Amino acid sequence: MKRGIVALIVLTLFVGCGYFLFISHNYRSKINGILSFKKRPIRIQVQPFGDLSASQVSFVYDEIRKVYSNTVLLKPVALPSNSYYVPRDRYKADSIIHWLSNSTPDSCVTIGLTSKDISTVKGDIKDWGVIGLGFQPGKACVVSTSRLSNKNLSEQFFKVSLHELGHTQGLEHCENKACFMRDAEGHNTTDEEYEFCPKCRSVLIKRGWVFKS
Ligand SMILES: [Zn+2]
Numbered sequence: 001m002k003r004g005i006v007a008l009i010v011l012t013l014f015v016g017c018g019y020f021l022f023i024s025h026n027y028r029s030k031i032n033g034i035l036s037f038k039k040r041p042i043r044i045q046v047q048p049f050g051d052l053s054a055s056q057v058s059f060v061y062d063e064i065r066k067v068y069s070n071t072v073l074l075k076p077v078a079l080p081s082n083s084y085y086v087p088r089d090r091y092k093a094d095s096i097i098h099w100l101s102n103s104t105p106d107s108c109v110t111i112g113l114t115s116k117d118i119s120t121v122k123g124d125i126k127d128w129g130v131i132g133l134g135f136q137p138g139k140a141c142v143v144s145t146s147r148l149s150n151k152n153l154s155e156q157f158f159k160v161s162l163h164e165l166g167h168t169q170g171l172e173h174c175e176n177k178a179c180f181m182r183d184a185e186g187h188n189t190t191d192e193e194y195e196f197c198p199k200c201r202s203v204l205i206k207r208g209w210v211f212k213s
Pocket residue numbers: 163167173183
């Protein structure tokens with residue numbers, strides 16, 4: 001009888017240990033899964049719309065890649081027809097962003113580039129023209145050349161693109177005058193902007209950006 005009890009205790013301990021090992025193994029692999037997901041670097045996808053010239057697209061693409069090398073260029077596509085706003089002959093930035101977000105894989109962020117005028121809702125104004133728009137946070141943003149100054153259009157184009165990409169990653173406006181996340185407050189300040197400042201950069205790194213120095 002006593003032997004029976006001892007055998008039962010040993011068996012219980014054996015099964016218990018086995019179960020614990022099984023659970024801890026599963027738990028570990030789940031933790032590893034989460035860690036490896038977090039470690040996967042963010043990739044930028046540049047999505048040109050068909051209306052933009054190839055030279056403008058390649059300029060912006062090259063400049064973004066100089067700042068963040070894990071960037072790919074997608075083939076040009078037409079602007080989504082449901083984003084067209086007939087009364088003002090322009091395109092709803094919010095609709096474009098939703099459309100881009102739907103086809104953006106996890107661990108990627110997409111920037112749409114167009115020459116067409118784009119707009120969004122601002123307070124009571126239903127159709128407010130903008131240079132660029134990005135949800136904060138979000139998976140996609142869009143930038144247009146339509147309202148850029150001719151003086152330094154190409155430079156403004158890629159810097160505004162990086163600014164909107166920064167918003168999608170959760171970045172707020174930055175007080176550093178040299179930072180792409182500076183709030184232009186209606187002015188053309190791109191001449192003075194040349195980097196993501198160390199503070200903004202550290203937020204991006206936490207978000208999964210892997211900068212190559
Ligand atoms: Zn902004």
